[in-house]
Amino acid sequence: MLTLLAFLVTLGILIAVHEYGHFQVARWCNVKVLRFSLGFGKPIFRRRLGADNTEFVISALPLGGYVKMLDERELPVPGSVSEAELTRAFNRQPVWKRIAIVSAGPAANLLLAIFLYWVLFMQGVPGMKPMLGEVPAQTPAAQAGLKSNDLITAVAGEPVASWTDVRWILLQEAIKSPAVTVKVKDEAQREHEAELKLDSIEKEDFESDFLEKLGLAPYRPAMPARLGDIMPDSVAARAGLQTGDEVLAVNDRPIDEWEQFVTLVREQPDQPLTLRLKRGERQLDAVVIPQAVDENGTKIGRIGAAYQVDEALVEKLSVTVSYGPLQSFTRAVDKTWETSVFSIKMLARMVTGEASWKGVSGPVTIASYAGQSAHIGWKSFIGFLALISISLGVLNLLPVPVLDGGHLLYYTIEIFKGSPVSEAAMEVGQRIGLAILALLMAVAFYNDITRFITG
Helix, strand or coil: CHHHHHHHHHHHHHHHHHHHHHHHHHHHCCCCEEEEEEEEEEEEEEEEECCCCEEEEEEEEEEEEEEEECCHHHCCCCCCCCHHHHHHCHHHCCHHHHHHHHHHHHHHHHHHHHHHHHHHHHHCEEEECCEECCCCCCCHHHHCCCCCCCEEEEECCEECCCHHHHHHHHHHHHCCCCEEEEEEECCCCCEEEEEEECCCCCHHHHHCCHHHHHCCCECCCCCCCEEEEECCCCHHHHCCCCCCCEEEEECCEECCCHHHHHHHHHHCCCCCEEEEEEECCEEEEEEECCEEEEECCEEEEECCEEECCCHHHHHHHEEEECCCHHHHHHHHHHHHHHHHHHHHHHHHHHHHCCCCHHHCCCHHHHHHHHHHHHHHCHHHHHHHHHHHHHHHHHHHCCCCCCCHHHHHHHHHHHHHHCCCCCHHHHHHHHHHHHHHHHHHHHHHHHHHHHHHHHC
16 A cells, blocks of 8 residues: 555656646746646546636546647647637747747756755765675675775765765766776775776666675674564564574574574474574573465565664664755755766667666556655655656657657757648657657566566
8 A cells, every 4th residue: 555655646746747847837938728637548536727717637547647738730620729819829839938838847857856855965865884894706896905894985086975875976987987986994094095897897787786796785794683573473472582582593503693593484484493592691492483474476484573773883884964955955956967867878878788678667666666665764755756756857858759858859850940840740750759658668567577577
């Protein structure tokens, strides 16, 4: 339910903002708006408002929307606009007004992203300090001389405060440079620079955690198998396990860390496990039989106990980055611009075959990410919303007929040609545009289904 609600909220906000951009600029240009629709298909709500008696509609299929303006070419009887309203028809407007109206939708999405990032940067963005964990031998990080416990302070000359910053800058650098300069501070607080080679990154790696291929992984402190919250009426509760118990062994097999314990429990559903526990100063045994549950088609075991988080350690390794109102706004603009440019570069690399088409996502993946981000917290959801808003704005600016960018292409041709593009040319362009969109949607749905099947 949370995923569905988050998905509907995401679509509702992004579509409403996009269409409102068209609507508001059309009004400023004195173009009559006949209908403002959120969604397609059969209307489930409608109301007429304003001096122009504009019809506001919510339709059954929420995957889009539109603003219908007075246009002589789209009436049941072409050209049947009253003399008094001819000046308010969209097709009668000078080309600069038509460009402004069409551009307003994508612009509204980009402005929304700026606003959301501005709020985030003022409130503070939580993250993990970019401290290196184990650096595997023969990886680019090891060859660059980076070591465990090194703290990354700058990448490509840009200061970084979290792993999110590191990943974002490296992602941009990986598509344009064979190497990048990384500045780190070691355990003795000595600073030095290293050249990290990026030429081992292949197009398929952008779909996974490409940092791992570079040998960059967050520092993970030792996590003893100490129990935190125990779920009521769970296997752990019925076996008498308590918060603070430390698991020393399972079936006489020593347990050194939490992940080792979790793995053993997951691998043995419905199998009795004898736990050697440390409770305070004494040791005791308990028997648990992990409950079998289904996870992506695989049977795993669970006992209903969580890890006891070391708050002091979490505070040591985490960071919250925040700025004042003015600096937050500047950073929000920069973030929106950089993300937009990066999206265009990645699209270009997909067209040329330098990047994988697996990066194209459809509604299923978007819904999944919406639910996950909403579950994490409102800050995560706002960041997700800003990213999708940028994607929608950039996508609509592509010079593909039927998209806003396609209309802008027609108007640009009109400026140089001195007259509008012919109806025949626009009809051919529309067919090409629909074919491109159909292909793009097919790829997106294929990727969605593949991710769903493979987990």
